[in-house]
Amino acid sequence: MTMTADRARLKARVFTVRARIGQKIPMCELCGISHASDLHEHWISRGQSTGNPELQEAILTSEYNVSALCNDCNVNYAEKDSSRKLLRKKSIARYGSDAIVKWMLNLPFKSDSDQAQHLRDVIRLADEIDREPVL
């Protein structure tokens, strides 16, 4: 299975699961107005996996790491801190912090500190959601 095919399968699966009943395409997880067209990596970016092909494949093919966004939000808003935080919180609300932590513990990070930073992000946001639910 090639990376492109894996990515296409992920997109089809995410779009199917996240679409509302009666819709083929989900609404954008940021604006909620336009239909999604793109997948965006919200926990670990392509840039953070540069030079580590195993990590890159893992982060590009996991539903835990992607949001379904419209192209405008993907290009213009997804990298803003507030957007990233919201998308990460939605990911935790959808899959649970335990599942995301378990996924991250099995990723082939180059250093323990990279992994620890990402794990801290999950735990911190999960604590925030406990205090103030996002969905």
Ligand SMILES: [Zn+2]
């Ligand atoms: Zn949008």
